[in-house]
Amino acid sequence: MLNKIFKWAFLPICILFASCSNDSFTIEGVITDLGELPVKAYYVNEAGVQSLSVPSESGRFKLEGVSQNYTMVQLYNSKNELITKVIMKNGESLKLKGNIKHKYLIEMKGSDVNEDWNNFRRANHTNYSEGEYDIIDKKIEEYIEANSNNIVSTVLLLFDYNNLDDSDNVRKLFNSINEEARPASLMKAYVDINALKSTKKDNNRKWHTIKLYNENDSLESFMPLKGKLSLLYFCGQSDENRKNIIEALDTLYYNYKHTPKGKTQLQIADIMLDSDTVSWKRTLRSEDTDWEHFWAVGGTMHPTISDMLVNDAPYFIMLDSVGGVVYRGESIDSASHIINARLVKMSEKEKAKERAKKKKAQDAKKEKQRKERQRIFNANNKNKKKDLKTF
Numbered sequence: 001m002l003n004k005i006f007k008w009a010f011l012p013i014c015i016l017f018a019s020c021s022n023d024s025f026t027i028e029g030v031i032t033d034l035g036e037l038p039v040k041a042y043y044v045n046e047a048g049v050q051s052l053s054v055p056s057e058s059g060r061f062k063l064e065g066v067s068q069n070y071t072m073v074q075l076y077n078s079k080n081e082l083i084t085k086v087i088m089k090n091g092e093s094l095k096l097k098g099n100i101k102h103k104y105l106i107e108m109k110g111s112d113v114n115e116d117w118n119n120f121r122r123a124n125h126t127n128y129s130e131g132e133y134d135i136i137d138k139k140i141e142e143y144i145e146a147n148s149n150n151i152v153s154t155v156l157l158l159f160d161y162n163n164l165d166d167s168d169n170v171r172k173l174f175n176s177i178n179e180e181a182r183p184a185s186l187m188k189a190y191v192d193i194n195a196l197k198s199t200k201k202d203n204n205r206k207w208h209t210i211k212l213y214n215e216n217d218s219l220e221s222f223m224p225l226k227g228k229l230s231l232l233y234f235c236g237q238s239d240e241n242r243k244n245i246i247e248a249l250d251t252l253y254y255n256y257k258h259t260p261k262g263k264t265q266l267q268i269a270d271i272m273l274d275s276d277t278v279s280w281k282r283t284l285r286s287e288d289t290d291w292e293h294f295w296a297v298g299g300t301m302h303p304t305i306s307d308m309l310v311n312d313a314p315y316f317i318m319l320d321s322v323g324g325v326v327y328r329g330e331s332i333d334s335a336s337h338i339i340n341a342r343l344v345k346m347s348e349k350e351k352a353k354e355r356a357k358k359k360k361a362q363d364a365k366k367e368k369q370r371k372e373r374q375r376i377f378n379a380n381n382k383n384k385k386k387d388l389k390t391f
Contacts, residue, residue, distance in 0.1 A: 024064045025088040027073065029096035031106075034059040034077055041065065042311070043073040043088070053078075066090060069185030070113070070151070072159055079274060080300050080312055081236060087113050087155055087186070103240075104128040116152045121160075131241040133162040133333045144173055153177045154186055162331050206323035210304060212271065212294035215284055222292060224319040227267040229256075229326065229342060231335055234305070236313035237274050237283065245314060246287055248332045253291055254355070256343040265343045268292070273299040273313050 027041070038061075040053045045067040054063040065073065067089050075083040077100065084106050086094055094114055098106030104125035108118040120143065121128060127135045140161050144153040154177055163169070174182070207224060210232075214220040224230040233249060235242070249268055256266040268291035272280045277295055284293055296302040300311050308317060316335045318327040327338050 022091040024066050025090055026062065026064050026093040027075070027086065027088065027096070028062045028094070029060070029075075029083075031056075031059045031061070031077075031083060031096065031099060033099040033101055034061070034083075037077045037079065039063060039083070040076045040078065040080075041073055042076075043067065043071045045071055067185070070183045071185055072155075076312065079236060082312055084108075085159060087111070087117065087151075089185075102129075113151050113155065116150065117155050120152070120156065129240055131244055131332065133331055137161055137163050141173060144176060148176055149178050149181055151181050151183065151186075154182045158186060162334060207308070207319055207325075208323045210294075212296055212302075212304065215281060215293045215295070220292075220294070222267075222269050222294065224267070224323045225321055227264045228321055229265065229339060230267040230269070230319045231339070232317045232319070233268070233270040233332075234273055234310050234313050234315040234317070235270050236272070237276060237279055240314075242314070245332050246289065248336060249291070250289060252336060252339055253289075256339060266339065269294055271296055271305070273305070273310075275299065 029039075031039075034056050036056060036058070038053050038055050040051065041063055042049065042051050043065060044050065045065070046069075050065065052063060052065065054061055065088065070087055070089045073086050073088050075085070077083060081100055082103065083100055084096065084103055086108070088094065092111050094108065094110035096106055096108055102125070104121045106118070106122075108114055120139075124136060124139055126132075127139070140156045143156060147153050154174075157170070157173055157177070161170070161173075210222040211219060212222070222230070231249070231252070233245065235245075249270075252266060253268050258265060270289075270291065270293055272293070272295045274280065280295065296305045298305075300306060310317070312330070314332075315330055316328065316332060317325060318335055318338060320326050327335055329335070
């Protein structure tokens with residue numbers, strides 16, 4: 001009987017659930033890889049930025065929020081992994097089914113706005129999953145051109161479009177959407193959410209020193225003043241597109257680590273937000289990258305991470321040499337554009353020299369380990385011979 005109840009032959013939700021009310025909105029979901037983790041929701045309403053947390057049971061959850069007008073609701077698990085983003089207002093209900101691993105294929109039944117937005121993501125899920133931001137942006141531009149009367153055009157531009165640095169193009173796209181398809185409440189949600197991400201309690205705060213535990217479990221200070229730019233990658237073990245992100249960071253590191261005269265240009269550090277440090281260290285060994293690695297105890301609840309207003313992974317913050325924020329956001333491509341524009345690329349000869357230096361250090365480490373194994377082997381053999389002689 002339960003299986004029939006939870007089958008996704010969606011009936012009008014307000015008929016099925018007496019709790020449906022014009023004074024609130026409701027989101028229900030069955031997320032198969034959620035387990036028993038609680039679900040966190042962030043959104044903006046007339047009173048400002050709201051956050052709430054609800055329990056889940058075997059991946060099933062239900063939450064209620066309040067917003068008189070359309071607002072964007074972000075759903076996360078307790079590991080700060082994004083589940084999905086939806087648009088809600090009072091009187092609306094939404095049902096979700098899927099998993100976090102394939103978040104862009106989640107099934108959704110509710111308002112036309114959410115279904116249309118979700119259909120766009122599902123149709124382009126490969127581009128989203130692979131982080132192909134230029135392709136996504138192009139498809140969003142095409143969608144806006146063909147659907148200027150649809151609120152989803154505004155939603156895509158505000159919450160999925162990546163090349164926001166090109167302000168002239170963004171303004172042109174925005175103005176091409178009919179005014180009635182640009183709800184003021186969504187604009188407010190966009191402004192407030194980005195203010196939450198891009199401002200500090202003190203707008204002029206500089207991050208001169210960041211103290212976190214390194215991969216050897218020792219407290220260490222990361223100091224932006226040691227380079228012209230410092231790129232921080234806030235990560236989780238299950239980050240989508242992690243392989244591509246690591247490859248992009250590795251390319252940046254070897255292109256811009258030093259100036260042609262050998263001075264440090266770019267520092268890179270990844271900061272793990274998950275609690276499973278054993279898996280993290282195993283991942284670091286397999287990736288074998290040369291930049292610095294840190295772990296934030298408590299994840300996004302760590303005082304420093306909280307003060308930096310990081311509530312998601314993957315996430316990037318770029319600092320200048322005095323600790324000022326140059327960029328923050330979810331796009332490694334956007335971060336790369338800034339670095340490419342500001343720094344001088346190392347020559348192929350210098351990059352080859354850096355890689356040779358790395359290989360030499362790796363070979364020396366392997367030789368040291370070999371000698372240690374040989375020493376232990378010889379000591380064991382010596383003890384065995386001694387024991388036989390005594391016998």
